[in-house]
Amino acid sequence: MNQINSKNISLTINKEDFKNINVEFRQNLADFLRELGFNGTHLGCEQGACGACNVLLDGKSIRSCLTLAVQASGKEVTTVEGLNSSEMKTVKDCFIKNNAMQCGFCSSGMLMTTYEIIKLNKKLSRAEIREMISGNYCRCTGYQAIVDAIEDSVNKLNLGSQNG
Numbered sequence: 084m085n086q087i088n089s090k091n092i093s094l095t096i097n098k099e100d101f102k103n104i105n106v107e108f109r110q111n112l113a114d115f116l117r118e119l120g121f122n123g124t125h126l127g128c129e130q131g132a133c134g135a136c137n138v139l140l141d142g143k144s145i146r147s148c149l150t151l152a153v154q155a156s157g158k159e160v161t162t163v164e165g166l167n168s169s170e171m172k173t174v175k176d177c178f179i180k181n182n183a184m185q186c187g188f189c190s191s192g193m194l195m196t197t198y199e200i201i202k203l204n205k206k207l208s209r210a211e212i213r214e215m216i217s218g219n220y221c222r223c224t225g226y227q228a229i230v231d232a233i234e235d236s237v238n239k240l241n242l243g244s245q246n247g
């Protein structure tokens with residue numbers, strides 16, 4: 084690859100080290116991750132609107148379609164394949180139990196947003212849950228089942244119980 088248009092980057096993806104990977108400056112992080120086999124990261128709108136491409140960059144949810152792969156150099160990326168904490172296993176079970184996915188295209192982005200909801204460690208109303216997922220589009224479910232699944236997760240994980 085032309086070294087003028089590319090550079091080598093090293094980063095961690097789902098706690099695994101990737102070193103000296105040559106990447107074009109113009110390549111977005113979503114395509115980069117998918118080329119490495121992390122196909123759970125989906126590309127929907129490719130303009131920052133739908134949330135299907137959400138991943139965590141140093142623990143914070145970002146749109147990987149609007150982020151260049153080179154911006155992840157030296158950082159820690161978590162994709163949906165890396166959401167394996169016991170809390171997120173509970174969340175995934177709740178999504179399945181509540182039929183919160185149909186085609187599944189939005190699900191990885193929804194799970195990323197739910198990760199951020201869980202991190203808040205507080206009980207949320209259904210209206211607050213709807214607001215939190217307002218950056219994630221779903222074309223299939225009508226959102227009701229997704230809100231059910233997230234509410235179920237918050238209850239099962241007993242979030243906010245130490246905060247009064």
Ligand code: FES
Pocket residue numbers: 125126127128129130131132133134135136137146147148149
């Ligand atoms: S593909 Fe990135 S926000 Fe839609």
Ligand code: FES
Pocket residue numbers: 183184185186187188189190220221222223224
């Ligand atoms: S389940 Fe199909 S887009 Fe959400």
